[in-house]
Every structure is written in C-alpha cells, then in structure tokens.
Amino acid sequence: MAKIHVEQGFCKSCSVGIKMQLQEIEAISNVRLYPKESLVTFNFIKADKLSAALNVLSDIGYPEKGENICSEPFSNTVCSC
Numbered sequence: 001m002a003k004i005h006v007e008q009g010f011c012k013s014c015s016v017g018i019k020m021q022l023q024e025i026e027a028i029s030n031v032r033l034y035p036k037e038s039l040v041t042f043n044f045i046k047a048d049k050l051s052a053a054l055n056v057l058s059d060i061g062y063p064e065k066g067e068n069i070c071s072e073p074f075s076n077t078v079c080s081c
Helices: 015-023 047-059
Strands: 002-005 028-034 039-044
Touching: 002 047, 015 028, 015 039, 015 047, 028 047, 039 047
Parallel strands: none
Antiparallel strands: 002 039, 028 039
C-alpha cells in the first residue's frame, strides 16, 4: 500500500478527478483520498505502478510532499476551487 502526502491541497469534490486519473493506471486499486491531510493512498502490485502514480500526480499538479518542482504553486491542478 502506498501513502503519499502531496504538496498541493485539494477539496473533497476535486478528489474525484484525482482518483479518476489514478484509476486509469493498470494494477492500481483501492484509491482513497484524504483532503484534510493532503493524502492519497492506493494499492499497487509492481514498483513501476507506484512510479507511474507519482508521475501522474506530478503531471496533474500534486507532486509528493518534498518534491518541489518549481517555486510557484501549480496552476494546472485538477482542483478548481
């Protein structure tokens, strides 16, 4: 099981979009999002699926905590709130 704290916060309704993006990755299941904690959890079978999920999260504006890709907040996040 992966537990990933992300840099950007997200709201409860926007977590649906994040979940949909992660569920598109084959062999990832049981995706859960916790907006208050900025936490994403899911089950995966192979390490490359974890890497794929981290890449998807970064691509949609939610990199793993501590992975500051740029100094400005992301403008391409799924969350539109």
